[in-house]
Amino acid sequence: MSDSTPTDNRPTNRLSGETSPYLLQHAYNPVDWYPWGEEAIQKARDEDRPIFLSIGYSACHWCHVMEHESFENSTIAAVMNERFVNIKVDREERPDLDQIYMNAVQLMTGRGGWPMSVFLTPELKPFYGGTYFPPEARMGMPGFPDILVRVSEVWQERREELLESAEKLTAAISDMVPPAAADAAPGEETLRSAMQALLRSSDGTHGGFGAAPKFPHPMDIRLLLRCWQRFQNEEALEVVKLALDKMAAGGIYDQLGGGFHRYSTDHRWLVPHFEKMLYDNALLTSSYVEAYQATGDTDYARIVRETLDYTLKEMTQPQGGFYSTQDADSEGVEGKFFVWSEQEIVKLLGEVDARLFNSYYDVTPRGNWEGHTILNRPRPHDEAAAALGIDPQELREKLTACRETLFAVRAKRIAPQRDDKVLVAWNGLMIAAMAQAGRVLGDERYLSAAVDAAEFVLGEMRNESGRLLHSYKDGRARFNAYLDDYACFVDGLVELYQATFEEKYLEVAAELATTMIDQFHEPEQGGFYYTSHDHEQLITRQKDLQDSATPSGNSMATTGLLKLARLTSRRDLEDIALGTLRMLSGMVEKHPSAAGQALLAVDFLIGPTHEIVLVDGSNAEEGNAVFHELESRFLPNKVVVRTSAASSPSALLGPLVEGKTALENNATVFLCQQGTCAAPVRGDDLKAALDSLVTKM
Known part of the structure; x- marks a missing residue:
């Protein structure tokens, strides 16, 4: 499905030797594109030419538009080739460059987005930029050819x-720092304030936060679940349920194939931007798993299964790694693969079944989007069944058969292209989600997939010294890993340990955490740089601070280190996590909407956080039943160790498991906080003890 090998005989440019599907999409442009590297930079210096830097990604709709309109246009390409050194970058391969130059564009224009178009001096300092530019002036935007000529003239x-402006802008980027640290470390009042801000911004009619375009906000949803439990605030739970229910019923969710599109272009979750990102589906999976634990609503478990089944079918490579994205477009048309007409459905299902299906999924002769229908569920299931005069279970069975028929037909359509590179950070997020879902739902398929992905990263995406490499495609692992690669993968390994209790995953997590600290930590101000100490020298070195569509590297580093600290009794890891939260505290206080993952770490830190040790007795099934009992509850602030008298625990776990044995050879649970444990519990006493943990907030 990757669009990386055109079959015609057009000449290629220098991108033809790259692995990125996004760069390969541009390999046949008449633009003399260079990948980022010394060859292009030296050419700009030798020829005294400015650099045109274009950054995008393979699933970006407007990136495709600008390519077709401008980069495939030989006249525009001639101007680019004559006056500039042109560099094309995949933001998913080089997020370090994307961060720096996106900050520049936002400082210059007040907004950002992709494709990003920025002009640099040969010393890589930005002086002019924007996002999408049309091929001629329209809608208040200058035409791209006019911009090229004007920038070239100013350069001459x-x-x-111009150089003075570039110096000032570069200095401004370098000076971008988070708000000053708060007077005190974030605590319970920080969480309460963030909860109130989220409740104020919530949409009480359609669910979610803010207006169109609407993004899912999975970290904020998970935070509100914790605040519901901590503060006994029922409104927080209602906001969570409404958001999850409306998203699962909307067009942002693929009603046939499972999985979530990136965001909704409208306020009611109907019309998505049709690309699917691995990270969205990972983060939303965790949200629905926790909502299932908190409410017992089996519909949330269904969404988890459908989303992960989609991931297994369409986003998993044969070796086990998870692919990055699926495109919004097919056959050059956004959403074409996913939409339907009433006539088409009647022909496929027959009049009787089509009447039920079309009523349930909002299919009408006029359609709900550009003459076609995006499948969605405007009414809850039981309400729809009552309106149709059919038993709810019978309706469920009929709809399942109808969906299977339509899915089989859809599978024969020309599918959206897939970006089949594997990124460590996003794999870490999905490994965590698969592990969490596997242990809560008791589904070995998801645990097996998490193991396979972890083994793939460990086996194929490290260099000879054991350091992680950021991206893998076509048998090649490339680029020094970034902070979020280490942070997300460490967290994924910790979650995988707590699902499988294979101690090697905890040991590797601790090793990689040490590397992360050695290579990225900045002890003076606290926190971590985004790039390692031995990374390519760029115009500035930044810290990844804000949680947006994905959690920031610093927030995830804090999260993983706190879990590791509790599992391994290593106070030094907790001290580094605390220092990072203090560095983030000003932003967390002033901009909680940009600190969802950081606030999850705050909630874990202030607790009460439980270290739970399960010691198996002679009956393994009894231990499995105890573990299921534990995972059936919403207890987000916990770490779990499982051992037995016959095993020899890793030295990492020594302080936590030392002296703990199964009472009378029955499965026994030890409930601890910071190494201090209550009396062991087993049998009938266990449920009451676990229930007490839920209420002790």
């Missing part, structure tokens, strides 16, 4: 003025 005629 007003060089000193």
